Amino acid sequence: MGRRSDHSRAELEALILEEGHRHMAEVGFARFSAREVAKRIGYAVGTLYNVFGSYDLLVAAINTRTFEQWAQHLENRLADPSSDRIATLVAGYFSFASEQMNLWTAIYDHRLPAGMAMPDALAQRRGALTDVIVREIAAILPDEHLGEAQRLARSLVATVHGHCAFALNGSFALLGETDPLGMATARVKEALVAAGARF
Amino acid sequence: MGRRSDHSRAELEALILEEGHRHMAEVGFARFSAREVAKRIGYAVGTLYNVFGSYDLLVAAINTRTFEQWAQHLENRLADPSSDRIATLVAGYFSFASEQMNLWTAIYDHRLPAGMAMPDALAQRRGALTDVIVREIAAILPDEHLGEAQRLARSLVATVHGHCAFALNGSFALLGETDPLGMATARVKEALVAAGARF
């Protein structure tokens, strides 16, 4: 069993998060278990509660880490020089979700208890993902429509999210759709053209 | 306790479904419990397993009922004469989801165990929802593009779904967006215009 001299509070928090994230990736939200995470790192269940306060805050922290990896995934894709950064973004959204399906679905499967708001620090870190998209949209909008970049970006993320969700949960397959990514990209480009973007 | 003379097999199935649907609406997927449903109708847990086979098939049946109510909700909205049937559809999608949030989210929260396909009978009944949208899209597409109606409809449902999901899970609110319905409608109309629809 773990002893306090083994890890500082910060190290322990990182250890739990690391193993929790791994466990979530392996078994998904429905089978995720705080007890199992505790067992794997050799600490007792109660320790996780001392460090994170509750099951929900632990899951929220794990999912926030996923958001950050997701944003990094997009940046990596964009770093590869390409003539079509928008298509790269949409494809990056899809590829992260499908390569890390358990982590990605956990983000939307988990909901904080009624009345409990997402802690500010976590909300802030999650925002980094949207920031990437806002930046790329703003870069191709004409100056006179720059003010709409943020709202448009949010809407396009929602558009891609819908297609990605249906692709991964089998809705599209059930209806015979074979190219969800192509559809999502088409919808995004139509909206950008309508907003006057040049690319 | 329930006795077999009280209900035929078909009546029992309807009874479980009715109470299960009510319970899902009240507490949502995360707190849904087959034991609780059994207690409420005065039968033992095992009886639900005899009738539905497993927890997952029970939930799938409950969610299928939700799909049907959702399709009916759209038809009711469309029955009210309106000059803008597309806007009515998008608004109907949103209003059902927000009025029946627990039922709506349960549809996407639940996933069948790996390797288990949705029973054909249930998949068929769920399809009725998409059929409504395909019909309405086909009605406004020019004849030479009628063949695209089905694919386009699927994509537009995904678009609206993404906006609706973000509206209900708080993502939009967190980013300061106040009109998800307006955004979704705008995206849908852009895509329809691009496809040559007249309305």
Place this chain on the structure above:
DNA sequence: CCATTAATTGAACGGTGAGCAATTAAAAAA
């Protein structure tokens, strides 16, 4: 009225998140 058949039960099993008194180790004081 009995024998057969089938529906229904509920205890048992191995899990879960949560709370918390007891324990144990580190830190501070003597």
Place this chain on the structure above:
DNA sequence: TTTTTTAATTGCTCACCGTTCAATTAATGG
């Protein structure tokens, strides 16, 4: 160094969960 104080860590307890299945109970056919 030894003792006291403080705080981290434990793991038992509780009330649940889905699932299984031997035993029971009721309806049916002879």
